Amino acid sequence: MTTRIDNQRVIRAATGPELSAKSWLTEAPMRMLMNNLDPGVAEKPGELVVYGGIGRAARDWESFDRIVAALKTLESDQTLLVQSGKPVGVFQTHKDAPRVLIANSNLVPHWATWDHFHELDKKGLAMYGQMTAGSWIYIGSQGIVQGTYETFVEMGRQHYDGDLSGRWILTAGLGGMGGAQPLAATMAGASCLAVECQPSRIEMRLKTGYLDRQAQDLDEALAIIDEAVKAKKAVSVGLLGNAADIFPELVRRGIKPDAVTDQTSAHDPINGYLPKGWTLADWESKRERDPKAVEHAAKQSMATHVRAMLDFWKMGVPTVDYGNNIRQMALEEGVADAFDFPGFVPAYIRPLFCRGIGPFRWAALSGDPEDIYKTDAKVKELTPGNHHLHNWLDMARKRIKFQGLPARICWVGLGDRHRLGLAFNEMVRNGELKAPLVIGRDHLDSGSVASPNRETEAMKDGSDAVSDWPLLNALLNTASGATWVSLHHGGGVGMGFSQHSGMVIVCDGTEDADRRLERVLWNDPATGVMRHADAGYEEAIDCAKENGLNLPGILG
Amino acid sequence: MTTRIDNQRVIRAATGPELSAKSWLTEAPMRMLMNNLDPGVAEKPGELVVYGGIGRAARDWESFDRIVAALKTLESDQTLLVQSGKPVGVFQTHKDAPRVLIANSNLVPHWATWDHFHELDKKGLAMYGQMTAGSWIYIGSQGIVQGTYETFVEMGRQHYDGDLSGRWILTAGLGGMGGAQPLAATMAGASCLAVECQPSRIEMRLKTGYLDRQAQDLDEALAIIDEAVKAKKAVSVGLLGNAADIFPELVRRGIKPDAVTDQTSAHDPINGYLPKGWTLADWESKRERDPKAVEHAAKQSMATHVRAMLDFWKMGVPTVDYGNNIRQMALEEGVADAFDFPGFVPAYIRPLFCRGIGPFRWAALSGDPEDIYKTDAKVKELTPGNHHLHNWLDMARKRIKFQGLPARICWVGLGDRHRLGLAFNEMVRNGELKAPLVIGRDHLDSGSVASPNRETEAMKDGSDAVSDWPLLNALLNTASGATWVSLHHGGGVGMGFSQHSGMVIVCDGTEDADRRLERVLWNDPATGVMRHADAGYEEAIDCAKENGLNLPGILG
Ligand SMILES: NC(=O)c1ccc[n+]([C@@H]2O[C@H](COP(=O)([O-])OP(=O)(O)OC[C@H]3O[C@@H](n4cnc5c(N)ncnc54)[C@H](O)[C@@H]3O)[C@@H](O)[C@H]2O)c1
Ligand SMILES: NC(=O)c1ccc[n+]([C@@H]2O[C@H](COP(=O)([O-])OP(=O)(O)OC[C@H]3O[C@@H](n4cnc5c(N)ncnc54)[C@H](O)[C@@H]3O)[C@@H](O)[C@H]2O)c1
CATH class of the missing domain: 3.40.50.10730 (Urocanase like domains)
Structure with a gap:
């Protein structure tokens, strides 16, 4: 049997500029996996539970150790596959491909229930990945506050x-x-x-x-x-x-x-x-x-x-x-008449999603809060006039304690994300930051989730349950060169009720990273604008046009 | 309203070495989409129905025309997204990324029923992709005979x-x-x-x-x-x-x-x-x-x-x-005691799947049967001693008529597929064949489907319903550089009962294609060996070891 509980183990990500893996593209997922299990971050680190009920970072401790071992030796043209928290294969790909591909908790629909999940889980065949738990980009309660x-x-x-x-x-x-x-x-x-x-x-x-x-x-x-x-x-x-x-x-x-x-x-x-x-x-x-x-x-x-x-x-x-x-x-x-007043997504979040705005975030692999403060300043510099964003950054700095690796969340959308990513990469390159950053987001985002009881409640065209969109999002992020990409089922609202995808990309200061960042941080929010434009939201259609998106079947 | 039925339209793929798209990487999906709708191939071409009940190649005729238009102008570093048969976006990627990414008929599990599908379908929001209908690699009844x-x-x-x-x-x-x-x-x-x-x-x-x-x-x-x-x-x-x-x-x-x-x-x-x-x-x-x-x-x-x-x-x-x-x-x-005798997959197909053997196939974009006969001969040359394969090839040549573009199916597995792909690419390069080939497979294959009532019935470890596997397969094929990759739901056994992925890759005779073919045609069947090894099948574990697969959580 495998080990699910080990309260003796205390995991913390390494910090600083020294690599123990072969490159930052593999060091980064290793540190972020560990950061998800930091006692200052995870709810029950000894049980590998990060947040959200039983949302885990790895299936069991043996799997955790094997993921770490695999990442330490992974080459820059190889890809590790993780299946419900267990590392199952290392394959030859190429340098612009993701270094890690993750699928967590996915079940064929007819069997997509908690009962069947628990049956598999008891046999050691499953793991509940929640959203950012099993995809290694949870950053503590900062995310909740900003949402x-x-x-x-x-x-x-x-x-x-x-x-x-x-x-x-x-x-x-x-x-x-x-x-x-x-x-x-x-x-x-x-x-x-x-x-x-x-x-x-x-x-x-x-x-x-x-x-x-x-x-x-x-x-x-x-x-x-x-x-x-x-x-x-x-x-x-x-x-x-x-x-x-x-x-x-x-x-x-x-x-x-x-x-x-x-x-x-x-x-x-x-x-x-x-x-x-x-x-x-x-x-x-x-x-x-x-x-x-x-x-x-x-x-x-x-x-x-x-x-x-x-x-x-x-x-x-x-x-x-x-x-x-x-x-x-x-x-x-x-x-x-209980449903006379709306849910919060159709009321307030959807207009943001229409412009590709969602829970963008980044973490400093240096472990140094100063790196985040410098990026805060860079964000302000690059978003002049965006008062509520500046307000958020000021308040967050003052009132939110970092948990684990210093990190920042800030909701920005299509047109801003790639600019920030490129600027951060430049800061890594020129030594302003002490080590590389990772940039990611929640699965609750504009183009990455189908969840008819929450994120896709009451879509204008009735397409709430269509999950082609998050799948295309994951495939496109893989094709664009994100560093790790994940596809999950059941996060947030439980088994049977959602499908969603995650992505994280590393700023290691290289020109390769520039190229990937520009693509991924444009394409990822653009799929959200696309999905909402397809559903008929004017704001999304306008945003798509303003940004010159090429959406053949939607804009004609 | 869009047009679902137009019996006036007769679609046939162009043949020969002239391009009407910008490269063979986009000409190929265009020809294969058209070939799926050839009157000699499709069941109801005027309704865009290829086979398997209502398995369609495109959502409606407007979508068909827009896909063709998009493929004609698509660059070699762009990717077209197709959502349930409709072309929704063109994005900047890179030359080793797929040119087309497809998601068909996917529904959030709780809503994954025929009833909900039909509701969406009536509104023009859905399409049933079956397996190879919506992923443009159906080759007529030859597939059924060989299965x-x-x-x-x-x-x-x-x-x-x-x-x-x-x-x-x-x-x-x-x-x-x-x-x-x-x-x-x-x-x-x-x-x-x-x-x-x-x-x-x-x-x-x-x-x-x-x-x-x-x-x-x-x-x-x-x-x-x-x-x-x-x-x-x-x-x-x-x-x-x-x-x-x-x-x-x-x-x-x-x-x-x-x-x-x-x-x-x-x-x-x-x-x-x-x-x-x-x-x-x-x-x-x-x-x-x-x-x-x-x-x-x-x-x-x-x-x-x-x-x-x-x-x-x-x-x-x-x-x-x-x-x-x-x-x-x-x-x-x-x-x-009705279930005392087994289903055909656990009884006879699974041992093949354990070695990554499944319905590998290719089609000649030249339209010339001679191209297929030459590949038949090449396959024999490269698989000396494989009598039943030779028998199949001889019999198929004699007894099966081509439908649409000449094509061949032959069940081969890990270790053979990439060798054939590289040899075919060499034949395109040196002019032995009159035009490029595409190589693909059915979604019913070793690593590409979760379908507890058929392909994954009675898995040794009880993991029949775990669909992480086909999702990882699609992500890895995308990362490896297949030319088009698809993720479908409900093919074969209907809504709610399966999830599966497809891939097709072009042999255009280039060295870029060599590199991609070697990766994709190795990795794709390898995920099938991996999935079966993880489930505990000795044959798969042996096959993984013989082929030197690196499966950390499975082989240890
Ligand atoms: N908006 C979102 O995206 C989102 C995300 C996650 C959860 N939620 C939902 O928000 C709700 C709250 O989540 P949580 O994690 O804070 O739950 P929680 O159980 O930790 O907190 C609920 C609080 O409500 C209090 N409470 C219960 N009954 C009350 C009453 N009659 N009057 C006053 N207070 C009462 C409880 O004492 C408790 O402190 C849940 O239903 C959760 O599913 C929403
Ligand atoms: N093995 C697979 O992967 C696979 C794939 C697709 C379909 N199937 C299943 O195979 C079955 C057959 O598919 P099909 O496309 O040939 O169907 P079909 O309906 O075209 O053919 C069924 C045939 O059975 C005959 N028949 C009916 N009752 C009979 C009886 N009592 N005695 C003798 N003959 C009888 C009918 O006259 C008909 O010709 C279906 O249930 C289908 O779901 C299996």
């Missing part, structure tokens, strides 16, 4: 002329993901009132600086918000309470937030949502003894919660489902 | 020391696929008794030379077989009758064939299998009026049929299901 930040910024752009000062957002849930909301809101310039039913969660967010203040009761919370709004200062406030009580109470009082959302764990009605009127102790004990009763009560409370959200929506307040499926739960409890 | 031939040869190898002379095979069904059985049997050296319930089907096979003789009754049929067996001559005999009568009657008489199979259309109990005791007229009229009654009667007859097959199996006669699902039907009618 939320971008959502809020786009909301501000659409509804408040791009200015969120003096505005406030009502939400609930300060858990693993949701805890990013107050920080993202203040970064975007808005105040935030976040309702959370567990004191420990509020304390945690205060301690890490993600949340500014805690209010003792609703009146105090509203007073703080009121003051902040008047002063046009962005302040975040946590309020202990149940969203199913507080949201309707705000409606009754005629309070009108500038935006409303929610990140309780509504997708899991047994474990994720405290029913109205229940104590935490009731909740905990009943979950064991009578889960069906918890589910029933929680879903009824969610119905109440969603009715209040619908009231805000009807008042004209921008209101969105934040990917936790709360509309579905309310619908099942008889709230017929 | 069946290889099955029979392998059966002979396993059970009769590779010598089928004086042996005979009992089967039923002389339809589109099944009609290849008598020809394939005699080519493999065995006699064949084929039971078929429709006179027209028997006449058709006699006329095309696929069947040698027709018997008036069972006695006559057995007399012909008996004589052929004694004379060690291979003769095929058609017998009009119902398999559900004839198979049990043979058991009663104590007749022992040397192998038993069946290719009635058992997978479709309403339209595909004549119930025992019914006339063809009964069948036809009842299908309209009372399809449920037909289904019931047909399935009961199949149970009888399978019981006879089990009787043969118990006598020690090699007996297989030929991919028509008849075991499942019998099981549903209470034949509890």
Whole structure:
């Protein structure tokens, strides 16, 4: 049997300019694999779990060791294949081909269920790759913060002329993901009132600086918000309470937030949502003894919660489902108009995707934060006038701690990505940076995912479930010379519900890298613009035309 | 709206050495797309349907025209993306990258059903690519004949020391696929008794030379077989009758064939299998009026049929299901041991797959049959001692008519494919051939398909449904420099049941092509050996070792 758990092992990526592999094209995936398992990055490093439930970086410890060994000896014209976290083959390719090709958790559709996956997983035949876990480009919670930040910024752009000062957002849930909301809101310039039913969660967010203040009761919370709004200062406030009580109470009082959302764990009605009127102790004990009763009560409370959200929506307040499926739960409890307000992707992210904008990111293989700060400055230099991007970079530097190798995420799109990549490569070449960088992105991006319950919800032409697009994205990134390319199934929303692809490319300062960066960082976001143009989005069609894309069957 | 049907259009590939595209790397996919729609090749060319139900070469006529236009202007460092038969983008890549990347009919698993596919198809958003229809490497019925031939040869190898002379095979069904059985049997050296319930089907096979003789009754049929067996001559005999009568009657008489199979259309109990005791007229009229009654009667007859097959199996006669699902039907009618005899892939094809052997094929862009005959001779020269391959080539030349561009299929594996490719390229270079060739294969191949009801049925380790393998195959072929690469879903067994990849590579006589051919035609079958070695097949592990494959997580 193979070893899945070894809590004795502590993995950290090497840093600095010395190679232990034969080139930076193989050193880079090795360091990034290790970085995914850094104790400061991974959730359960001893179990190879990086994030997102059981999202792993390698199938087992033997596979991890063999991947590392293979990368150490891999030549610059060879390619390593990784199948669900296990290194299965080394093949002769050529220098412009990827050094690593990865396929994780893919199942023939009829068998693409958690049950069948778990059966294979028990036999040692599978691994859940999530999105960036099994494709070695996870960078810690910075990604979550900025995804939320971008959502809020786009909301501000659409509804408040791009200015969120003096505005406030009502939400609930300060858990693993949701805890990013107050920080993202203040970064975007808005105040935030976040309702959370567990004191420990509020304390945690205060301690890490993600949340500014805690209010003792609703009146105090509203007073703080009121003051902040008047002063046009962005302040975040946590309020202990149940969203199913507080949201309707705000409606009754005629309070009108500038935006409303929610990140309780509504997708899991047994474990994720405290029913109205229940104590935490009731909740905990009943979950064991009578889960069906918890589910029933929680879903009824969610119905109440969603009715209040619908009231805000009807008042004209921008209101969105934040990917936790709360509309579905309310619908099942008889709230017929639950889907009247949209999900966050169609509402706020899709316009970005139409321009190829998504979670672009890079990491410094030197391990030196200064390298990232220098790239931050370079990004600003190359994007004059892009205020919200500059704002993000300033705030990120101040308020987000690096985890593992220093890294930066920033949402940029077609036309910007390759410029940044080339500039970074130049900085490596001329010695401004202490070692090469890797550039990658999340699988949640413009052209790289088919996921009808999230990223491709409610596509204009009804093509939500068509997964030709992420497959073409992976094939094109392979043809363009990305350093590693991955194809996954089931990330984010679970088995059966998504297919997506990843790519990472190394800036090693060479002219070969220039050529590859220019192609890959243009083609990759361009496939996103293409996919959205094909679905009929005007913004994408315009973007394609502005950038001179050649899309025969789409632009004619 | 787009145009799906245009029976006025007659498409034939250009032949000869003149280019109308910018290079052979783009001329070749253009000619092969057109060849798929040649009236001598395609089933319904006016509807763009090539074969296999609704397997299309392009989504609609507008898409066809745009693909052709795009290929005519495509440069040797650009790549065209085709999404479910529609050309969606042209991107800058490099000369060792594929010129065309194709994704057809892929759906996120939860939505991967015929219902959802048809919904998209009606909106003009989808196309069923089958296997070689949407990936432009279908070569007519030659492929079917040889697949069946290889099955029979392998059966002979396993059970009769590779010598089928004086042996005979009992089967039923002389339809589109099944009609290849008598020809394939005699080519493999065995006699064949084929039971078929429709006179027209028997006449058709006699006329095309696929069947040698027709018997008036069972006695006559057995007399012909008996004589052929004694004379060690291979003769095929058609017998009009119902398999559900004839198979049990043979058991009663104590007749022992040397192998038993069946290719009635058992997978479709309403339209595909004549119930025992019914006339063809009964069948036809009842299908309209009372399809449920037909289904019931047909399935009961199949149970009888399978019981006879089990009787043969118990006598020690090699007996297989030929991919028509008849075991499942019998099981549903209470034949509890229906699955006691195996499917044809685990029984006969898998050992070939373990060595990377599969439906390798090539076509002559010159249009000149002589080019194929010269390659036939070259194959023989390069595979001395491979008698059954030589036998196949001789018989194919004599007995199979070319359809569209002259082409040849021959099952060879790892170690042979790249040698043939390099030799063919040399023949183009030195002018022995009149124009370049393309080399490709079916998606039904060693490393390119996950299909738990057929190609990956009953894998040794239970990994039938793991589709990482075909995805890695496509990515590696892209990285290795195949000329076009495709990823499909649902070919052969329908939506939800398979994922598979295709590749085609051009021999244009250049040294660039040498380099690519050597990589692609080695790596492609090597992924098949790898996949089977990983599943624990000794033959694959041995083959991997003999060929010096570097499979870190598999060979250690
Ligand atoms: N937007 C996206 O792309 C995205 C990504 C991942 C997850 N999600 C979804 O967001 C949700 C939150 O994720 P998470 O990781 O923060 O989950 P989590 O379980 O860590 O946090 C949920 C929080 O909600 C609180 N809560 C539960 N019921 C409450 C109630 N009635 N009133 C107030 N607070 C309550 C819990 O105490 C907990 O702190 C999940 O449903 C998740 O699926 C969205
Ligand atoms: N092995 C493979 O890889 C593979 C590939 C494709 C199809 N198939 C399966 O093979 C089967 C045959 O395919 P096809 O294209 O030849 O189908 P088809 O429908 O063209 O032919 C079936 C033939 O069986 C005859 N038949 C029906 N009931 C009969 C009976 N009771 N007794 C005698 N004859 C009977 C019909 O008259 C017909 O000629 C199908 O189930 C198909 O799915 C297998």
